[in-house]
Amino acid sequence: MASPMASLRQQFKEMMTCNSTRSLHATIPSTTQTAAVINLTEQIQALETTVIVHISCGKEHSVALSNSGNVFAWGAGASGQLGTGELKASFIPKKINDLSRIIQIACGHNHTVALSEDGRVFSWGQNTHGQLGLGEDISSREKPQQVSTLDGIPLAQVAAGGTHSFALSLSGVVYAWGRNHAGQLGLSQTNPKEKVFKPHSVGALRRLDVTFVSCGDEHTAVLTQNGSVFTFGDNSAGQLGHSSSARKAGPQRVDGIDGPVSHLACGSYHTLVHVSASGQLMSFGCGPLRSGTSDRKQDEAPRFNISDLVSPNDLFGIRVKQIFAGPWVSFASTLPTSAAANESTVAEDLPKIRHMDRACIEKWMSVTDSEIHRKAESLQEVKAIFSSPPCLTASFLRPRSSLERYDDIAVDLQKARATFEELAKKEWISRMITDSLINSLIPALPLNSLHKEAFSVFLLLAECMEALSLQLRPECMIGFLESSNVQSLGVHFAKAVTGLHKRSSVILEEYWSLLPESFLDRIVQMIKKAVLAQLCFYRTCSQYQEVIPPLEVLKRLYKVNKVAANKLPVSNFYIDEIYRRINVLTDVQRWNARAEGVLNENAVCLCYFPFVFSPVTKKQIFYWYSSVVQRIIEEKGILAVQNYSQQKQSELPKPTRLFLKVRRHNLVEDALYKLSQVEDSCLRKLLVIQFEGEMPVYEAGSILSEFFLLVFEKMIRPEYKMFMYSEKNSPVWFPPRPSLDKSKYFLFGVLCGLCMFNRVIAYVPFPLATFKKLVGKKPSLDDLKELSPAIGKSLQEILDYEHEDIEEKLQTCYSISWDNVVVDLIQNGSAITVNNKNKKKFVAKYVDYVFNTSVEEIFKEFRRGFYKVVGESIAGFFEPQELMDVMIGNTSYDWNAYEKNAEYCAIYSPTHPTIKMFWEAFHALTLDDKKGFLLFVAGSDRVPMNGMNSLKLRIYHWNCSPPDDYIPQAISCHHILLLPNYSTTEKLKKKILQAIENNQGFGRW
Template identity: 35%
Template sequence: MLCFWGAQVREGFELVKPDQVRHGKCGIQSVCPRTAVQDMSAGRSFAGFIRDGKVSVLRLRSEDYNHDGKLKQLQLKYKIIQIVCGGDGAVLLVDGGNVLIMDKSTVCKPLKGLENRQVIQIACGDHHSMALTKDGQVFVWGENSHGQLGLRKDHPGSPSAQHVQSLSGVPLAQISAGGDHSFVLSLSGVVFGWGKNSAGQLGLGDTTDRHVPTVVNRLNRKKTVSISCGGEHTATLSKGGTVFTFGSGGSGQLGHKSFRDEHHPRVVAELWGSEVSQITCGRHHTLVSVASSKLIYSFGCGTQGQLGNGEMINTSVPYPVDLSAECNDEYTIEKLIAGENHSFVLSFKEPGNESKPIPSRGILTLDDRMIGRWLSGSEPWKMIKKDINKVFSSAASLNGSFLKTSCDQHYQTSEDHCGLDFDLVKTSFVKISKNESLISEIVKVVQQTLLPSLNPNPVGEESLRVYLLLPELIRRLKKQQRTELTEALASKILQLDPDSLKLLEKYWSRLPDGWLKGLVKLFKKASAYLIGRIAADTMNLDIQTRLPKFVQILQLVYQVCCSANRSITKSDFIINEINELLDVLQTINDDMLNNLVMLHLAEQIQAMIDQQNFSDAVLKNLISLPCIFNLEAKCSYMKNRAWKGCFPLTLRRTALLEDSFSQLRMAPQQQLQEFCLSVFYTEDMKRTDVNKRDFFHNVFEELCAPESLMFMYNDNQTMSWFPAQLSVEKEKYFLFGILCALAFNNNSVVHLPFPLALFKKLLNVKPSLEDLIEFESVLGKSLQYILDYSEEVEEMEMIYTIVWQGIEVELDPAEPGKKVTNSNREDFVDKYVDHILNKSVEEVFEEFKRGFFKACDRCILEMFEPEELRGVLVGNEEYDWDILKQNTTYEGSFYAEHPTIISFWEVFDELTSNEKKAFLLFLTGFEKVPILGMSAVKMRVRPLFIFTQDHLPEALTCHALLELPVYQNKETLKTKLIEAINHKRGFWEE
């Protein structure tokens, strides 16, 4: 049955004979044609009807056409399943997915631009139209005067279908076209609008036109299930039956008891609790249906009876349409249609009959049922391949798959929730991966079609689901397929615009543990494979560009894990093959120096140089992505990196600071960063590694001593910090920074008694209360006590005014004398810590930092965590002398049971703790243990043959080599060893 009311038309639209038209109350008429109406639509110029797949149209009276036309059946060779009438013509959907357009003269022709596309939905505005394809793509055509095509501002419009690329990847449920505006709805209820906005019909809070799809944020998480556009207003329906309207309200079409426009979506309060099941907007009126009560409500323009309430006036409040009892009792309302000046209800008897319209179909998505069909073998392989191509070539289809439907959770899709059912995804991909034919076909489609099509500037959160789904799929593949797809996926992730990448990182931070570890493992395996190829002496210039992609993703995920405090550990990211690559480089260096150069094997030398240069280039690309390096690898890289030359310092032992400062002041940045430091003492003018270590030891002892006046010290004089008031020239901090960087570059452990805050600040990590506690434990613990104080007191008898280094400071200058309360105590502590570790030393620290980065490549420094950086520069105090003994090797005539060696270790065990530390300084040039622990100190002992009994032991610090005379007895050995470590440090010969 078709019921209709509104402006006068030819009796019964000529669908039946005039005497078969039923006339009800309030001008409502109904017809029951012999051939049932399957679908119909009414626009400004035409009303169209589909019966048995055939289309009939009737021209409506208008200003240009003052009488109704006759019902005319279009002579088409196609079966039509849907018609939508617009301002001038109509759009027809053919069974099978083709689209025809009908012009003013009712001539129909195929729409260009949709060849080989299966359309599932069509929409028509005044001068533009839309189509949604099975794979989730939106196409538009017509005029673009207000941006209603969603293409771009300067697009002139088009008679052929144009792809709205900005919506690629969004899994859409519905499209709708208004007068000159357009809307789409995603499967998870996100609403996008664009086009004319003169009355606020886009719901964005203003009246500015939009030329690209824009999210209506006020409708987020409202579980929107349907949208409808009118001439200049819009209505949406939520799953629970709530109706929102916005835009022009001049005829009351918003239903808000007023005739004013609304620029934001607003609930139609009069319908609250009615559980509306259907909405549709006409030119200036709105219809809604409540399935449970079989009631239809109308509001808006009624001057031609289109509200069906017996009045010819505009109404701003929803009133029931007075349908006959026959319609209510015997028929089920299937579709509401609102036109220019007409309203229609398409109903069918219960139970449904064969003439019901074909339900509106959604985009193709992957689900358990489809996978089951593929695996059962019930369908021909040709059909299965066709389905695979449709689903896995479309980001929109994949993004609409595996949604978490329980409790409607996918409607909560946001920056915090991706909407995926992870368990369902996992079980589905496990099933697929067991069928080799299926997985091979899927890989081909993903590689050749899906990945190349991904939009680097996706719209909305739903577009990013594909980046969560694909890693889980790729993990199930064989090695070769996995590596290729992983690389392609990595490239696409790195091409994402910054906002989308940031959102993807948020999704990563909330992945289930198994998924997150799987993601890391995927990119880690690919990275390890390529690094292994380099280490195995397989030169491939491709690797130099391919490898960083994988590692960049690992670095991003690592940073996400650190920020989100995830349980995944640093060790999960480390690639041990890096250590093998560094070992290969060291071996090459050793071979070139010890063997090939001596033999003059030019070809082998060149091959090794090429391999060394290639490996160095790869490592240089990776040092800014340090998550894959373990501490040993980082230190090995620092120790073995290639220098471009030597940067010499010529110094007087009696004027180390004066001489070094004068030369560092003028040193070029490139030499400081890329040249190895060489130290010459004027007393002997020999360049030795001993001189360098001796220089660093002495210069830092002098700079960090209280007498230097450069720093302030904590209460027990164990730690230094920058002063709030300068007592020396500011330039000294700049030069001090250069010296610290040079020590770092040259792998020298120095006396640098600073809290971890110093190293955090160098790495742009914000210092914390824990760092203040390390420096000033009493003050820091007092502030911690304030945070931990449990009693409920409003004021804490403290104010924001503090005294630091003798200077009174207002922590909140805007409110001097502000009191500390229970509610602001965290702010007070944060500001206190920030002042001491940041603001009070800002000027002097920036000088130090400027000097540090003049001499140190920032990328190399950022390889290290703050704790690691401190360990590299300062060492540690974990003195395990047993490990030193176990790792010692003997050369020449010495061996472990040699009498002199036995005496040496007996003497060593008798040394005091300070004497043992002095011996370490004597042996290595470092007073503290290197960051890798005592196991990194590989002491070698060999006999010193040319000596007298007065000769002292000697050391080559760069090799940790002890040259030990063969003394006549243990007592002499002990005397000479103690004399050497106490009096000869820094002045022995190499």
């Protein structure tokens, strides 16, 4: 007697042979009862005039999709599964009015999911197990509701099982939600939930290159690009295609299928596959003779054998086009082998969301203004694609084969850039794109998604907007309104980015960090343009807030760039035009007033975004800020004096300035003692230095310059024992075993703060690491190379050494000698050898010890003293190198520029014989003498941040007699040289050298 499966194969063969021209063929036993049911099928009159392209059936309801994208439903409706808004059954198909342009539908037992042409997913019906993907608080929905968790993702397919649902993206990422008691969602969680109420990506399927998903009652099967089938979920009936005794959690490949599978379909408890290459139609799981319901005993022996329903010899003259599987039934549609049709897989047959390809672009670009109907059609196509985040993303997806990792950028930005620039050249296309972005796409951006795929559109948007803005030229003849719309795109985009949920913002910023330089810079430049476009309101309306979102986005990009090891130079974030758009002094005053709590919080203040300022502007802001603070203190002091004199108060008002009287021969001790007695509130007053026995000069910057020059020079000397020198001529650093009290380091920090706050440049040979630590940045190996070139070089050699004999060759352990102290970098470090596995950790520990661990206490004191004066918030404006340049200047000398910038007064001019002699003598000086001349005439031998162009030497004629008997004089606070009219170059050079050598005691001017 033939087996039930053999009988089934025979009956299926007879139906295929007798009815090969029909579109559907039942694969169930032809009993009298079932035959009667089949013979009673009739055409549905309500859909007689509608072209139906797809039908899906639930447990007791059916849904049909028309060729125009309309959806009709009938059957049971108590759970809202008909989507009509009523919780009752319908015996005739009813159109779901809330849906249009649907391309795919899929029914579960009592729910339905649908995919629209613009890439949105809708669901309705029962939600007891989370199968709608709408969240836990919803029991059912009688009308379609958008599944917002999938917003922005370009999808290829939606599928539904008994009480679970799936979506597949065009990139091959699978999303699942609903009931998961049998593992039918494939989620690889340690403690998987039995109900998942929102779509989750299935990590176990991420690398399988899935192209199609089919769901059974409690199991799921997926088809991959190479034709493999993976199954997961309930296997009590053998529907997974492998033995339950060999069951493993998560998706497992089905073996035993001969050849790549082209079609896949799941019934309630069985799985159907078709191999087009061989013509085989195979199934596994529970067949029609299965008794009972879904309530199965755990020890029931499953049927897991893979059975060949139809052999290739049985398909003579016909070939399978599609296969379908229901609860206890399977179907196949066929075509005659003579029919002219290309072989396709089930994935290739899926209707696709709208997207833009080369044919579309060529069509749009070829349209002329006279082709009214063709232009109108093209306008609608442009609008459809540029109104939908998924459609725009789908237009530029990279081939799956080019994505090496899941976190690779999924879109081809180079292709997108070229496409957008091409389209933007057509005015009507540019206008439609702009309107669509503003009115539709940007409002539809996914702001609360946890799926990385959803954020590709943000990258494309930046490219598109920049391409549109590049066309804003006078010759484009774009109207004012269109121009304003293009310029406002950046603000709309920025508002969307700042409106992202915190977790979504993290994902987008991770995406940004992966971008190549040119594409990251594209976003930066686009946002900078948005900032500039809004700054026209800065002066007239301080409360105008539209500039804030672009600034906030620029701030995030700036942070991303720092995390990505400064892919872009920080100068790319500077907005050089800012000087012409705002009053920087006004901005500083706003910033300071807000800090004092006397300014409305809504007033726009760019000082909260200091990265947009160039280093020179930051320096100017700092100088203005310190001047404003000192002026306010002085004004308050003057007011206190006036109140005292009028009201005759008993308590004398405090001085409006900070006076320090010091002796030259006891300079350091006097300065430190006086500062130790000063109240913190007085440290920000204008500093006035008087050398004992010399005339006080209240407005002389030269006195301050000399004071700081001398005090720093004495305190950094080795014999003072405040700092260590790791090598000859190396920068100074803080010693691990200080011989001075830590209060001295606090006061040294105060001195450095006073120097900077009083706008004096004085040299302290600190390495860049000092300024990194001041602004909260971590020093690196490069900093150790600056501090100790020999040690830095050795550590680099350890990192570069890749041979296996590293331990024998280098014989290095986690114990080091620093400043004549041997320390273990880790516990028992002397017993742990450095090898290829731990060498990076060793170098990191070495650097950390030198710059952090060994100096923690005394640097903390130095930092505290510095910020007692400067203020941490204003210092935070600067990058470490910028802070270094502001405080101690640099040595980027350009003596030709120095000559070029010089000004001449009285009888002198560039062609005057004395001036010619002067520059001839000056350029013949050694570098040290030139630096000495700078010190003589400017009070410092360091170059300011903005370079030699800011050093403007003014040479005045000094009318003295006889001139050859006098040495030149300098008014260093104004960079003035008083130069006698010498008779010869030799005499002039000699007198200049005498002035340099005698350069002490600025009190004379």
